[in-house]
Amino acid sequence: MLGIGTIARKVFGTPNDRKIKATRPLVDKINALEPEFEKLDDAGLIAKTEEFRKRIADGESLDHILPEAFANCREGARRAIGLRAFDVQLMGGIFLHQGNISEMKTGEGKTLVATFPAYLNALTGKGVHIVTVNDYLARRDAEWMSKVYGALGLTTGVVYPQQPEDEKRTAYAADITYATNNELGFDYLRDNMKSELSQMMQREHYFAVVDEVDSILVDEARTPLIISGPSQDRSELYIAIDKIIPELADDAYTMDEKTRNVTFTEEGNEALEELLHARGILPEGQTLYDPESTTVVHHVNQGLRAHKLYSRDKDYIVRDGNVVLIDEFTGRMMVGRRLSDGLHQAIEAKEGCQIQPENVTLAQVTFQNYFRLYEKLGGMTGTAATEAEEFMEIYGLGVVEVPTNRPIARQDDDDQVFRTAREKYDAIVEEIKIAHEKGQPVLVGTTSIEKSELLSQLLTRAGLKHNVLNARQHEQEAQIVADAGKLGAVTIATNMAGRGTDIKLGGNVEFKIMQAIEADPEADPEAIRARIEEGHAQDEAAVKAAGGLFVLATERHESRRIDNQLRGRSGRQGDPGRSSFYLSLEDDLMRIFGSERLDRMLSKLGMKEGEAIVHPWVNKSLERAQAKVEGRNFDIRKQLLKFDDVMNDQRKVIFAQRREIMEAEDVSEITEDMRHEVVDELVDTYIPPKTYADQWNTEGLYAAAIEKLGVDAPVMKWGDEEGVDAEIIRERLEEASDKMIADKAAAFGPATMRQIEKQVLLQTIDTKWREHLLTLEHLRSVVGFRGYAQRDPLNEYKTEAFQLFESMLESLRETVTEQLSRIRPITEDEQRAMFQQLAQQQAALRQQAEAAQPATAPTPVPAAADTGAEAGGVALAPLVEGFDESNPDTWGSPSRNDACPCGSGKKFKHCHGRLS
Incomplete structure (x- = not known):
């Protein structure tokens, strides 16, 4: 008897079916426009882009323009790279634009799918980020798809580590920017450590398309991005x-x-x-x-x-x-x-x-909180359905399974479970031998380098030629993956998530052509292409006849997604294929998650040596174990996020405050407010409200005014005056401190004073924020013990973190006021002394750099924590010939933001041109 849910699905379709059905009219509209856009010349496609931009600027919605924009983009891609998007690819693009995750199987052309929503959203002029899992893919996709965007009149940029600043700024200013999740997160943190707006890289966070979204937003989201500096050794x-x-x-x-x-x-x-x-x-x-x-x-x-x-x-x-x-x-x-x-x-x-x-944290952010900065987010992957709840709860992302362009013809075997690892490996080698003899390419998935190398030894012993892809062969990755579909190829891979290179049956034809042209640069490229394509067609037919790609997994991963990613490498675009999982009771997942009962059961069944248990029930029980692990991992990430959300609210306040300061021409109003608040706190401390004059501590207030405000005011005398109350003393102290700052501004010159105030504010905010981060880390590590006292650790953390933030802001006001009260123009004698001190520091740094490594070795770069920011070595050669530390006439005339002529690598304003 069918359940109500099953009957409803049969009548109305699943929620996923209804979403797919809802996009059909849009896809039909795009297809109906195709002939009209085919008639346009190349300049006509660019003219259309300008027309769309104007219509959006005039208030037309992106959804209204979508059919025309997608039709224009499809035509641009067809002309630029020879690919005409299938209907299912247009569907995937629509779901991305709507702020969903498009789950598309491997080989369905996700790289091209991203161009549609990216093009449409870039028309707003706010910039679109396309996020990939590694630098190789970011550069490859940017280079490949920039031809499409170029044909439509848009600019493309790519961001990568250690990129020159000017180049990076240009990349972020482009209409569409390709980058890795790490680099985007780090640039966000670095931007919020800069002291001038002109130094910032990123624009507003408007729309991002995240490739391999499950890998980036789930797997990697467990570790925060941290920029740090070295502490004591x-x-x-x-x-x-x-x-x-x-x-x-x-x-x-x-x-x-x-x-x-x-x-x-x-x-x-x-x-x-x-x-x-x-x-x-x-x-x-x-x-x-x-x-x-x-x-x-x-x-x-x-x-x-x-x-x-x-x-x-x-x-x-x-x-x-x-x-x-x-x-x-x-x-x-x-x-x-x-x-x-x-x-x-x-x-x-x-x-x-x-x-x-070890390192101390200078700035940090989690991927969850970084990607939640975007106004709109979309994602692509082959495997997201198992984590749909997490995507919706944390990012507000729905998951839509997009149908494949051709039906999947892959055969998925039931898992084979052996009692020992030895029996399992013997069976794997035997299975590979059978497939290899009939010419079927085999992709063997392992969970660690150690296991991939053990299997490699067993295959070598059995006389089977093979390739190994793991962290050690990182550089040959694309080549090994491209060859994995060749007739009779055997490839061992540690993990296949986000490899970015399709395994094509018969081998990757583009790779073959590229290699042939490199080997014989004089030959005609078109003749080479024709010859290789003809040979490739025969190879492809032979591999299909042998059964297509055989994916053989040697272990189940904690997450079903990783298993599905491996399985999905076979059977792309309707190709034949097969997948099989070989497991043993000694595998990590089986061992940690209760294999004892299964072991006892297998013993009772009297299984012989080398025999395996194969049954759909075993698959189901394994999937249940994996679902439990996934659920536990989700709970851990959710709990981490709840704690990080507390810090994130504070981070947003601090970063917004910094930006406000950088944008302001004149921050004297901010410093004045801070100064007046410090006066309020001092008066309230030494002259408590509702007290008589004989209870006032005017001596304490006098000393505090000198220390905190730099003001030598006759507070004790004021206290003895008839009719003077706390409010009058407050006003007089404010006037005295305002006059003192006005005198300093006159001595320095108004422009210099404004610059000093801005730098003091930013540097103090940064210092206090770093100290606050460290305090929060310590609080986080001990707050868990509050649970023993029947108190909720999260609520305790929220309360104490808020109190710490309040006291940090109070300390910030005091420090800024104190520092501004102490600055003064320096005399010529002091300037000479400062230059001598700098010369000594330079000499000491030079000695340290020489002592740190032998003369033949490069200067070491200090390591940075977790996902680490860069830390520079020491530059020793002066930039200006004849540079003399103690004679400013030999420095040339650098502007404040130029590199310092002494060669320290710092800006002039932070080195020899700094204000004491």
Whole structure:
């Protein structure tokens, strides 16, 4: 008997079907306009773009222009790159424009789909960002699709790491900008650390299309983007602790692989304390429970995690003496990214690498909060349906499954579950051998470098030629993926998320043509293309006859999406294919999530060596386990986000305040308000409301006025005057402080004074915000314990974070007022002394740079934390010939924003041209 829900779906269709049906009239409209746009010449397409821009400026909506704009874009793409978009690609573009995620299978042409909503929304002149998962894809897509946008009269830019500032500014000013999620987030943080509007890169956050949206907005959203600077060096402590960890017995700690955490047992604490005393790390008489031991306990915990939970060639690799993290979702190296809280340093100590100093946070943002800045967001991926709830709840994004252009012909086998890993691998090698003998290309998916290399050894032993794609072969990635569809090819890959290169049956024809032209530059390119396309057609037919691409996965991932991404590599655009998962009870997912019951059941069934259990029920129970893990991970991300939202509200206030200051020509009104508020606080402190004159502390107020306001006012005398109340003293102090600042402005000159006020304000805001971030980190780490007292940690965090923010603003007002009261024009003697001091600092920096590395090695660049910002080395050669520290006549005439002629790499205004 059918349920009510099933009957309703049969009659009305699923919600997804109804969304697809609703776009059909729009697609028909676009198709009906095609002949009209085909008749236009190339200049006519650009003229249409100008016409659309004018209509939008005159108030016409984007939805009204959509059919014409999409028709124009389709024609532009057909002429520029020879691709005519299918109806389903137009559908995908419509859903993106509406602020949804278009779930489109691999090989359905998502790169082209993004051009439609990008073109339409760029007509507003506000700029569109297309977000990719790595720099290679950002550059490739920008180069390829810029031909389309160029044919329509729009500009395209691409943003990448270590890009020259002028080039980056031009890229952001373009109509459509391609960039990675990391670079966009970092540029947002960097922009909000700049001191002038002209230095900022990004424009408003209007519309973004996120490619591989599940990878970027879900997988990578667990780690915040952090820009940081080095703090004190604790290398010796890490090395000393690293030597202790191997001496600990297994019963000294308990390990939780699910949450990646380790905790010491009571016996372990005692043993650890003895070892720390014996090595002199913990002073005699001090226990691990003393407040002074917090740092040591923290580092020991991180050392234990580094040894027991982080494995070389799985979580990281060691390259050129550096620990480089591996992205667990894409299998790529994350160069420049570092684990925080001293964990990266603990791994460096374990591997015997040079330990980089720990870092302090200068600015941070989560991907969730960065992407929620956009007025409108759209996303594309092959696998989003399993995370639909998270996308809707956190980003307000609906997920629409767009039908494939041709029906899927791939055969998906039930999982095969073996008792041991050895039996599983034997069966995998046998299965690859069978497929290889009939010429069927095989893509083997593994979950770590270690396992990919183990399988590679087994295949080598069996005499099977193959390619390995993991973080070590990162550079040959596109080539290996392009060859994976060739007749009889065997490819082992750690992860296939966001590879960006389609696996085409018979091999990638464009790659073959490109290689042939490079090998013989004199030959006729058209003749080469014709010859290779003819040979490719035969290869493709042979591969299809052999069954298409066979995807063989060696393990289930925690997330169903990653499994579906791998499976989706086969059967693109209606091609034949097959996918199969080979599992064992020793796999991480099976082991951590309850394989004991299954093991007992298989033992009772009397399974023989090498036999596998294959049944749809097993698939369902595995999917349930994966759904539980996904749910738990979502809860973790949701909880993290709730905490980060508190900081995000404060971040928005601070960043908006900074921007307001940078935009203002004159900030004297802001500093005056701050000064008057400081006066209010001082008067309220020393002359409390509703008190008599004999209860006033005028001596204290006099001293505070000198310290905080720089004003030597006769406060005690005022207090003795008849009829003088707190309000009159307040007014007199305000007048005295205003006069003192007016005198300074006259001495410096109004323009210089305005510049000084702006710089003091921005620098103080930045300093206070950094200190506040650190305080919030500490609060976050301890607030969880409030749960033991039956208090909600999140509410406690919100309340205390708000109080901390209030006290930060109060401290900001005081510091700005204090600093402005102390500045004064410097005398010639003081100027000479300052130049001598600068010369000594330069010499000291030069010595440090020379001592840091042998003369043959490049100057090292300090590492940055987590996903790290760049930190520069020391430039030593002066930019101006004959430069003399103590003689300004030899400096030339640099403007305030030019590089300083001393060669420090700083701007002139921040170096030799700075105001004391």
